[in-house]
Amino acid sequence: MAPNASDDQTPAEPAVEPGPARRRAARYVVPVTVMGVAAATIGLVPAIASSGDPDLPDITAAQLIEKIAKSDVEQLSGTVKVTTDLGLPDLGGLESSLTSGALGQGGDGSSADPSAKLTELASGTHTLRVAADGPERQKLSLLDGSDEYSLIHNGKNVWGYDSKSDEVFHGTVDEQPGGERGEHQPPATPKDFAEEALKAVDDTTSVTVDGTAQVAGRDAYKLVVKPRQSGSTVGAISIAVDHETGMPLKFTLTPASGGAAVVDVGFTKVSFARPAASTFDFTPPEGAKVTEEGALEKQAERHAGKDSDRPGKAPKSEEDLGKGLDGMKVLGEGWNSVATFDTGDPGLPAGGTGSDLDGFLGSLGDQVKGEFGTGTVFSTRLVNALITEDGTVYVGAVTKDALVKAADGAK
The missing domain is CATH 2.50.20.10 (Lipoprotein localisation LolA/LolB/LppX)
Known part of the structure; x- marks a missing residue:
């Protein structure tokens, strides 16, 4: 752990x-x-x-x-x-x-x-x-x-x-x-x-x-x-x-x-x-709706394409967000390690997350400032995440102050 x-x-x-x-x-x-x-x-x-x-x-x-x-x-x-x-x-x-x-x-x-x-x-x-x-x-x-x-x-x-x-x-x-x-x-x-x-x-x-x-x-x-x-x-x-x-x-x-x-x-x-x-052993029950994994992938791709055509929405696909995760780095060491990656979007990630999710995230957020600029910290009893105004995410099992320090040190 x-x-x-x-x-x-x-x-x-x-x-x-x-x-x-x-x-x-x-x-x-x-x-x-x-x-x-x-x-x-x-x-x-x-x-x-x-x-x-x-x-x-x-x-x-x-x-x-x-x-x-x-x-x-x-x-x-x-x-x-x-x-x-x-x-x-x-x-x-x-x-x-x-x-x-x-x-x-x-x-x-x-x-x-x-x-x-x-x-x-x-x-x-x-x-x-x-x-x-x-x-x-x-x-x-x-x-x-x-x-x-x-x-x-x-x-x-x-x-x-x-x-x-x-x-x-x-x-x-x-x-x-x-x-x-x-x-x-x-x-x-x-x-x-x-x-x-x-x-x-x-x-x-x-x-x-x-x-x-x-x-x-x-x-x-x-x-x-x-x-x-x-x-x-x-x-x-x-x-x-x-x-x-x-x-x-x-x-x-x-x-x-x-x-x-x-x-x-x-x-x-x-x-x-x-x-x-x-x-x-498993056999689908008679009459059950069976969905193949590939069908879900196609639905996700179609949905991403629709979002790119919506007025006011950046044409940001899940593939683009995945590229940000590919670039994940780890700052610090031991229990104070902080993972960071770029979402590819300014501020909170877009890409069709939906108003319910946006409202949930907003209810958790605290505004913070530092040498990195401004951002929002989402806190739980274990994991804290900082999302900066330029869309960079810092996350770890560390305190809010430790996240801000990590973001400052990365600049």
């Missing part, structure tokens, strides 16, 4: 690729600045209910991190509870914008499209059912009363199914060498995030073992990660690590400002037995 502050290593590149993948990234632009880190954190590790403090052999922080790195769990099933409190207002308007204007679909997109549906995890409390059988088969189901949304990856096929609307999304992924994740796969195996935990062990980070816990009926160690630097919005990260397998079972992130956790994600039930092969 913590940034890698080593001077001799290049910061991780943003997950943006040319073509459709870049256009998908461009759809979010500002929403990503206020929700992206939380979304990534949700992917990190499931959070938990703990009971009792089991008596386990002593272990050092270095040994525990090594145990995580060596974990080879690829098969599991269980129930996960996710609670996210970024301090955002009701996301109803934002979700509407994301599934229409911000997604470039003009309201004609599929409610089963995972790029829209999974934004619900950025706020509130949710229950998930998860299952995995290696890098080629995963399933995640988001439960909402009697309704259910499922995202299934089985080989080359990716299916999203929204039972409430009876809509289906279908996409495909290329085979990934070495078990790497494809574009649509649910974010990561435990080992993926263990590697990120290892990157946190540098001179900007304090890492300690803080006793034991029982998570989803399993004995676990508690690893606590804290920034040594001032200016970060992160107070502490606590990870419960399974004593037997080395797999992270619980993730809790508390903010430097105090109060409830920003993200609390964890297993309430877990099994490391191989799920039945039928778990990952």
